[in-house]
Amino acid sequence: MAGLSSSGGSSLGRCSHAVVRALPDSLCQHALRIEKGKEVDFARAEREHQLYVGVLKNKLGLQVLELPADESLPDCVFVEDVAVVCEETALITRPGAPSRRKEVDAMKRALESLNLNIIEMTDENATLDGGDVLFTGREFFVGLSKRTNQRGAEILADTFKDYAVSTVPVYDSLHLKSFCSMAGPNLIAIGSTEAAQKALKTMQQMSDHRYDKLTVPDDAAANCIYLNIPGKGHVLLHRAPEEYPESAKVFEKLKDHMLIPIANTEMEKVDGLLTCCSVLINKTSEL
């Protein structure tokens, strides 16, 4: 039986499928980025991505749908932004960056193949990046950022009517999840910057639930992937100690979690974090 009963806080992270997408060569030169920085080492980026997919597929046993890259869509590897999946329902977003709007097509087909209820965001006044959507297992927080607007959040609320959808202003970062994510049921990983802490306060005020927080020194490291895999329990994919040693130490204090450090140095140069590169889906039945 689907429904709320399976969507409580404890079921957060349940996952059977994942959708990922290969990175195109155009990523290095044309991917959107907040600020110019070091050039992306494509080979290394690919290796890191393969490692990432390998963990999902081999280590965690997820069924991974790997979409082919599209050279005309330099940001297509960041599949998170184009779909929000909760339970059996998938919202195909309307990404805030016009250059990314076509990324949704492949995703839509992939999700349809999984028999999810597909909702498309067709309102031309609406924009929403999945990176601005934090689902805690109990409710949604939607960051209002350069990429996501009020209308997009409203449509998300209309799509997932069971849940409260609260908006959180995001100023300095690309996305809401640029500095936070769920690190466990009821546990929010949050960066230490003022903006991150302010956003957390907003979320705490807006919520009827009390979340524990895991504060890490680095905002980017606060973006991690929590999974609850049958037989493996709490699994946390977090940034490698080589990248963020201090933050990694914080994660390492999570005794109940199976910790999997993953390097993401290259993708981060184009504002890509761990959650950006996959859409996680829990198919409980074929109903």
Place this chain on the structure above:
Amino acid sequence: MTTEVGPETEVKKESEQLEADAAKNKQDEATENQENQKSEKTVSEEAQGSPSPALGTQSSPSSQKKEKEPSEGKGISRFIPPWLKKQKSYSLVEPKDEAKKKPVEEGETVEERECQLPGEVVQPKGSVEEATIESEREAKAEDKEEKHSVSSAETQPAKEDNKEIEVEKVADEQEEKQKAEENRETKEVQTAEINMEKVPQKAPKKIKTVQCKVMLLDGTEFSCDIEKRAKGQVLFDKVCEQLNLLEKDYFGLLFQDNSDQKNWLDSSKEIKRQIRSLPWLFTFNVKFYPPDPSQLTEDITRYFLCLQLRQDIASGRLPCSFVTHALLGSYTLQAELGDYDPEEHNNDYISEFQFAPNQTKEMEEKVVELHKTHRGLTPAQADSHFLENAKRLSMYGVDLHHAKDSEGVDIMLGVCANGLLIYKDRLRINRFAWPKILKISYKRSNFYIKVRPTEQEQFESTIGFKLPNHRAAKRLWKVCVEHHTFYRLISPEQPPKAKFLTLGSKFRYSGRTQAQTRQASNLIDRPAPYFERTSSKRVSRSLDGAPVGIIDQSLLRDFSAATVGPAGDMVFDGEAVGQTKLRDGEGRDEDGSPTKISQLELTQDEKNNSLRVDGGNIYVRHSNLMLEDLDKTQDDLLKHQASISELKRNFMESTPEPRPNEWEKRRITPLSLQTQGKIGDHIFQRKRLPVKENQWTAVTWITKAKTEETYKKLASRAEGLCAGPSNADKSSHETLNVVEEKKQAEVGIEETVVIEELNRGKMQAVTDAGETRKVEHLSKKDSSSLSSDSSSSSESEDEVVGEYQPHYRVAKDTIREEQEENEDAKGKEERATKTIQSEETVQEGSKIKVTVEHNQITAKALAQENAVAIKVGEKNVMEEEKQDLRAEDEQLRINGDVSHVDIDVVPEIICCSEPPVVKTEMVTISDATQRTEISTKEVPIVQTETKTITYESPQFDGSAGGDAGVLLSAQTITSESVSTTTTTHITKTVKGGVSETRIEKRIVITGDADIDHDQALAQAIKEAKEQHPDMSVTRVVVHKETELAEEGEE
């Protein structure tokens, strides 16, 4: 119905002291009463053959509630000088008499009389019993007094509603009966007497009745005749009786006004006055959605909640996703139809159900698909599953109101168990938990909330919303008051009394709070009532799966006819009517005895509740808290406030925050500094009440230390007791708040601000209430225990909800204790009445002691203030009585160890209700008393001297004064030894990349003079240094409270 009761009540009150006699009489009368009751209650009850007490309970489920109120009134009356009492009673009586006098209308009237009579009979009993109880209570515990006072307050506003009061009294009586069978007998006797009295009165009076139609949740219509002047409670109780619903506090009656807006029928007011010219049409609805339906005691309650939610979902009020619609629909099918049967359940079987506003074929298919998976679930289990899913919906229990924000943008305000939610379209754009809200008010069509300042802010902010019209604003305000009270308080606040000045709305939630109703329902011990589900008409099963027997409908009909006297007038919708009858009748008819028992039990519960409710303290609090600014009185209010505001401010500022965390703040800023330094106005007040303040401060300080400890204990208990998911959530939230508060404390300024707010709120409340109110409050407060009073008064008086919240914790704790105390009191009462059933637990005894202590404290405070001698005298008497009643141990404490009482009791009390606020309120009250000279009771107080000395290292200020930084973690550890209690707060913060760990230890050294405090302090500091060698001591605050003299008469 109750018109006659009024005089009786008076008699009862007077006869409180005569309890013993009354009891004797009761016994004699008991037989008579029983007879009367039986006849009145009609054949059905008689058929049950249950003892008269049972009958009484049955007849007055509603009356029980009412009883509570009256009892409260009595309690107040106790405290209040006799002449005041008489006034109240008379006023009450007169209206009642009038109502009775009104010509009864023919057959219907007769029928009503019958129905009423049982109630009336019960009521008189109740009044007598109450009176006795009250006297007992007074003697026994302050809590009781508080409750009583509350009731009195209620009664006063409801002057016109003497009937209800009487009913309540009756209910109390019933409860008492239930509690002790022995007691019951006596009570019955009493009731009989009363009945006798009433009956003659009634006979001459004629009652006008009106036919009410109530739409029930299953879509059927229930009609009954009701006295034209009846209060909402009468009708509501009738409906609940019809539904066989015991856990009725979650429900209410709605009526539609001319603009199609739905309003809740106020059970404490006359129906006629609320609906005016509108038709007497009502809808029975869930009013307070239980956050955790699994904590409801009875399946039948869950069933009605399910019916409500199905309506909510089908109408779109409760939005769900497709999947949830299907899932909930499938549970509905399982509950209504049982296991899926392919033969019986063809494709059409689902079409009669509506699962969603826009039900599609696809959805129906999904519903059927899921229905098949529920095989084996009983209806009750299916309902439970339904509720478990429904309760998680984000809009579950959210009462939405259209509004505009300050910029004219359309928004929705959602009132729910946890606070106020602000929606724009479907998005939640803000949320104000009850603890964050200091005050709720409305003015014209504007609705305001005053919000506690955040960490970054120094002052509270008021947020205004524009409602469509004045009525909408008031409606929203009332809903907020009710929700806050129901979910957040342990017991309801007393509505402000309208004596001389009537400023703002007197409206308060007068029903049980969630905590109370939970406790009450825990006592429900009837066999699971049988009820038929609407569509299937199958007999319901309890969760146990025990099949319900089929009831002989003829019996039921008889019952309904007999019971419902006016049944003939009732409009039955074919089967529906019959079903309803069956429901009511089933329980009763099937096993007359079991049913009766259950009813009796209920009565007991209600009694407990009533006692709790009686805690007038709460009421007092509320009255001030929720200010309602009426347009008419706006100017007056302003003026009044202006004049009083200064006093209040001074007072308020001086008052420490009730929160346990405050102690930290105080460390930073010594109490004395805070009080004196912050506001110049303070001085003014100080001058007036120097003694008071000193005491207060001292108490506060001690309280802080002790409070924390107690607090924790209480909190844990409270949480447990209150139970409920919501509570858990709240507690967690509160924890968060604490942390934040700590930060604030570091900042220092913020703390002060908070306190000021609190003070202001109190001030305002006081102001609003006017001196008159103050006087009332004073009387109430006097009667009530300090802790409860203080918290309650502060809340009520202050318009500020925020105070409520902080109090909240305290309140919960207090409530628990209060409840316990109440129980104790009840027990005591019973004992007194019936020569005691020695069954009372030790705990009760201890609790009682606590209560007593509270009283003493109050008395002391009052004494210091040089309250009116007369009042004092009364109090003394009261106390003496109490003492007598109390156990020897208690007496020892009171008489012998005054000092002990002060030290020990004060902290405890404080813990119960939030100490600082309480004390402040106390002070306020005393002031008011002095001014008006109306204070009811004034007991001599032991004067204490308070000294606060702060040693501070220069470093500290810098760190403390700077940014609070980011709080990484906060931890509180409490340890106790014989004479010392150590509370350690460890906070880790990050400021500008530098992490700082601050350990604050609060060491409370309690003891007599033979303890060397200086040595103990030195030892404590030494230990602290040893434990944390790498840390430096930045501040030492010594707060000393010593007794100066004993003035108490105790």
